[in-house]
Amino acid sequence: MGIIAKQSIRGTIVTYLGIAVGVVTTFFVLTRFLTTEEIGLARVLIDAATLFIGLAQLGTNASIIRFYPYFSSISPKDGLTAKRSDDDHGFFFWAMVVPFIGFVVFAIIYWACRVPLGAWFGDKSPLFVEYYYFVLPLAFFMLYQTICESTCNVLMHIVVPRAVRELIVRVGLLAIYLLYAFGIISMDGLVIGICINYAVAALINLCYFFSLRQISLKPDWTFLKANKALVHRYLVYTGFLIISAVTTVLAPTLSSFFVTAKMGLDNTGIFAIATYMAVMVSIPNRSVAAIASPQLARAIKDQNHEECSHLIGQVTRNMLLIGGFILLVIWVNIDLIFHILPNGTTYASAKNVVLILGVSQLVLATFSICFTALNYSRFYAFSLLLSLILTVSALLLNNYLVPLYGMEGAAMSNLLSYGLYYVLTICTVVPLCRIRVIDRRWWAILALLVVLFAINALWCRFAPTMNIWADSLLRSAVLIGGGALIAYKAELSPEINKTLRDHVITK
Secondary structure (H helix, E strand, C coil), rough: CHHHHHHHHHHHHHHHHHHHHHHHHHHHHHHHHHHHHHHHHHHHHHHHHHHHHHHHHHHHHHHHHHHHHHHHHHCCCHCCCCCCCCCCCCHHHHHHHHHHHHHHHHHHHHHHHHHHHHHHHHCCCCCHHHHHHHHHHHHHHHHHHHHHHHHHCCEEEEEHHHHHHHHHHHHHHHHHHHHHHHCCCCHHHHHHHHHHHHHHHHHHHHHHHHHHCCCCCCCCCHHHCCCCHHHHHHHHHHHHHHHHHHHHHCCHHHHHHHHHHHHHHHHHHHHHHHEEEEEEHHHHHHHHHHHHHHHHHHHHCCCHHHHHHHHHHHHHHHHHHHHHHHHHHHCHHHHHHHCCCCCCCHHHHHHHHHHHHHHHHHHHHHHHHHHHHHHCCCCCCEEEEEEHHHHHHHHHHHHHHHHHHHHHHHHHHHHHHHHHHHHHHHHHHHHHHHHCCCCCCHHHHHHHHHHHHHHHHHHHCCCCCCHHHHHHHHHHHHHHHHHHHHHCCCCCHHHHHHHHHHHCCCC
């Protein structure tokens, strides 16, 4: 995959360094020094800010990736003109200004919704209501951290922005939590510190973006007037994404909000720890998607269906294999993890939540590239319907299952809604975009994972556990080691095998 492989590997290394920091922060600082309510507050503030920026972007995050090829390299067959192939024509001016407009609009809406939202959260989670307005500065800084990261992505530089997101932000949060744990700062200081941490991240990303090359933030009105068809397509696409964002950004955070509103911040804190564990399954997809998306956008622009199928096939196959084994590592050692975790008995109640959310994250990591392809194609309007189905199903399932099953209900809602969403996405992408998604190797990987999880379940059911450390070590060696060997010998991922031969086995 060339640059995709190189940048993805570097990005993944940075990401897992960040995970190491995140593990220390989440499992040995938060659980030891903060109450479940305080953990829940930090989680719901960040979730609320994430929801806010998803709306305030006004579709810019996807528009940057989809339309940059048209601004940076216009070919005659597109019916567009360009002065130079390396001229951005003021593209990044709009990338910076449009989100600011969106932020102002949704900040006014958020301010106006203080009373009804306060009433919804007030009974079970009054602490969130107390810090309600801190979501605004937090969202602003997170917004521009994300936008700057996307602009770096289209310039094929993902490592530094990834380091900022996965390392610098996490180290900053670790420092802030420790300051709070040892009484150096108050609860107010904790919340303000989280906001400052993301402000620093946004500033670093902005400085790095401008260091890559000479960037013009002056709009090129001449280019826009000469390419009215492109402007029209951009406005229609962005307007569509504004509507779509209302649905797509709600689904990932609904479970957290329902747990907060229906069960209180104590349970949100426990749910957050389970979520942190499950999210590790989809971590590799962040680096792969960041560098593969611009390549996919260009292939779709050139109507290269074979290249699209090749790229999507590699991503879905490798994400299933890598994410599946990460989930297996977590599940095989789940009892040991809660045994090691400070106050682990408190969080062990979310054991099944970890598995359900982990499977949901595996589905997301494997198939999110399909929705990306649909968004970049001329059939992107279908994604609005799919997003609406995702959000409505998540809303209905959370409203029904959380009161019945608590946190497990929230996790099941997440899995069921995403499962339906991606099944429908694949059924849409394959015939409309003429793209292959799943091949025989993918099915072989799925079969291997199912067998490994089944063996683990039988082992736990019938084999006596003498020592939790010895049991975890033995099962890990047999299932993970044996499974990895089978995957390598069967060439289930030629790309991973080649990487191992080139960089590990031959050394």
